[in-house]
Structure formats: C-alpha cells, structure tokens
Amino acid sequence: MTTEVTTTELQAFTDDWLGWYRAQEARLADPHGFLAITGLHWLDDRPQRFPDAPGTWHTGRDGVVVHLDDGEELVVDGTPVRGEHRFGVLAERSGVDAVWKDAVIEVAKRGGHDIVRPRHPDAPLRAAFTGTPAYAPDPRWSVTGRYVPFDEPRPTTVGAAVEGLEHVYDAPGRIEFELNGRQLSLTAFPGHGAGRLMVLFTDGTSGVTTYAANRVLAVAPPAADGTVVLDFNRAANLPCAYTDLATCPLPPAENRLPVAIEAGLKIPRERGGS
Template identity: 35%
Template structure:
C-alpha cells in the first residue's frame, strides 16, 4: 500500500469514528445511566420518578421497569407512547445487552435499553437524539499521521485474569488472551491483550501523553492478529473511550501492566468537552 493510499484510508477511518459518535443512538446522544435495584423503578418526567427523563420529552409517568431475579420487565400505562420495533407496547420483557440482542425501547426522541456487565450490574442506558451535544461537539482531534507509529509485534498466548479499573469506581476482572510484545521508539514494550473483533486484539493503554495531550485514563486500540501470531499495531488509530465525551458510559481503563513508559504522539488527542 502506498503512503498516499494509507493516509487516505486512515483519514476515511477517522471520519467514520467521528460520525459514529454523532449518529442517532450514539455516544453524544447519551442522556442518562440509571442503576436498577431489585423491584420497581418508575420512569418519566414527574418529580417522584426513580428514573428521571428529560423535561418535556415524556409523560409524568412513561413506564415502570421491574427487575426481578435477574430479569427485567417493562410495563406502561395504556396509551403511553412506548414502542419496540415500531409497535406500541404495554408489557414486555426487556432483553439486556448481554448476551443480547438488547430490547431497544423508543418514545419520541428518547430511546433506552438495559445495560449489563458480567452480572455486576443492570442499568437503564438512555439516549435523547435531540441532544444539542450531537451538533455542538467540536470534533475529534488527531495527531498527524506518522509511519513510525506503525509497528509489528508478536502475540504470546498466556490466558489469565487481570483486573481492569472501570468508571464509577468499579473493577472488571477480565480474561486476557496473552501479551503483545513490540518495539517502539527504541524501547521493548508489552501490552496485555483482550479479545477484539474477529482477527483482532483489543488493547487498552496509558502512556506519557496521558493527561497531557491525550485522555488521562488512557486510550484504546485494535491490533491485527496474523496467522503466525504477528500483530500489526497502528497507534495512528489509537482512539479515546466514550467516557471522554459523556458521563453516561461505562469504560474500562488500563491496568498498571499496560502503562507504557513512552510518549505516544499518535492517534487521538483529548478534547475537554465535559468541563
């Protein structure tokens, strides 16, 4: 692949990343995350609702979410504007995100589903597709493309459990697949790898730019895994977790073993949009 073709493909990839955050039911449309406890949680715009919806966007009581024995059920008053797949509903079991597919409920500009993770929690994740943030976000910023940050590493399988810090003070115990070892900026480095999309490894890392020009908790990247356990690492594609632009995402951050002692001036920079 020529340098020009590579840069064109990378710019197209970055444009898709930008669009994915602005899209309907995207990260910039998030409007709430509500933890569920056993029993009933009423949702609506009324002041006594456990799940508060944006003012003017729903009736005082839109619906009731009931968590019982690990299952979630939605019931709604007759005539309430609650829809699933375009059909008005008054009583339905809501399938959570995992194992999925999640039941997505819509009401006007609002949409919501049940977010869950390793049986640690159940929560209602809410979107409002009229949120101003979808338009007002100034855009994702990136370092200039640099070929020096495209390297080939080697994957060494070593499945084991690793603790990954998470938002809201939580910790996720994840089964890592092994270690990716590589050389960058004259140093021998290593990262613990999680499963990614087919043919890839998911890498979460911090480096010396974190908290300076890049997002303080760390960034994400996918490594392309070859049949011979070689891994193509392109730090020009390092990207921020969604927690960098919303308070309503649940993100994992790197364990100490994935804190790199170098400054990686490649990939996505940090735009302080939340403050």
C-alpha cells in the same frame, strides 16, 4: 523514483487514516450514539421512573422489567410493546435498544449491574459536538509486534470510569513490540469480531494531550506466525472521554506504557482539549 513511491505511500496511508477517523466521528455523532446519552440509571428491585424514558423500571433474578403507562409504547426488535415487557436476564456487556419516539432506550448490563441509558438526538452534548482533535497520521507510529497467547485465557479485573465498578475480561495473550528502541508489551483483550483483539492503555501523553484515563486500539487477527500491526495512529477515545454517563473499562496496570505515543485521538474539546 523512490521519493515518488514514498510520497504515494504516505498519501495512501493518510487517506486510509482519514477514512478511519471519519468513521469514528460518524459513529460518535450518530443520533443515538454516546453523545446522545441523557442519563445513566442503575436498576434494582425497586420500581423507578426516569425523566428521559417511559414507564417504571426494575430488575431482579429474572432480569429487567418495564411497566409502560397507558399510551406509552416501546419498539423492541421491531415489535411494538405496551404494558409490561420483560427484557430477561442480560449477559455482561450486552444490551437491547428499545425505540421510543425519536429516542433509543438502551437496556444493558455493565459490571454485573443492569442499567437504563436513554439516548436522545437533541442531547446538548451531541448538539454541540464539533469533532475530536487528533494528531496528524505518521507511519512511524505503526509498528509490527508479535502476539504471544497465554496457555489459557487469564481472567483480568480492571477498574471503570464509574467509581466502584469493575470489568472482568478473559485476556487471551499479550502483544510484544519495540518502540523508540524500547521493548514493550500490552495485555490484549478480545476485540469485536472473530480473532480480533483490543488493547486498553495509557502512555506519556495521557492527561497531557490525550485523555487521562484510557485509550483503546483495535488489532486485526494475528497472522499465522503471530505477527500483528499496532497502528497507534488509530488509538481511539472510549465514550468516557466525552461523557460521565459511560462505564468504560480502565487499562490493566501493565498497560501503562512508559513512553509518549504522540498519535491518535487527543483530549476531546468536551474535556477541555484543543
């Protein structure tokens, strides 16, 4: 009876993981996902033209501006625009997607800099994508930890996949946990959604079987007693694992774990993974 329950639970665990994995891959391979990016263009006060986007672009105190040529059109928030369009001042880590024919022109702010990042469905990287290698899911890599909030959020500066760029996060706390008999902790950053957290980390597999620079793990909101689940089977790659046209953050120094976590997504084939 126990074996049957254990088998059933393992199957449910595997099925849940497969649902997560397929959703990750679908987002990545979306016609306008990160694999569709064809350029990373840094804006300043000089008008610039780019081969993979319409118009002439610049930025300044009042934010990003594009001047479209006659016959050129962008669709912003469902509204066609021609001539001059002002995107305004963008907040850090925010962006606007402007539709151009079958492409999307991402206008965003990263590390204090305004960028234009076109996404074309026929981008070679996307066209050649065959999926991301991953470790088989194993419940032993899903561990219970405890979230310890800081008295006040701590501004934490981290590097980026792009040399010279920095990201600043207000870290709300850390997560303490035990793995393979070792007491460990990870500084947590705000995640996507109310109360959710994310951790950026490296470990003993980084640069061996998993991407060298970083991995990311989403964490559900802590329970009332601070309990959280760290399911390292769902350790994901950031876009910089696939393309040099990404500005991904690097983990803070304290999140470089001294253990090998053989779980989650591996080095993408685009970076020589197998």
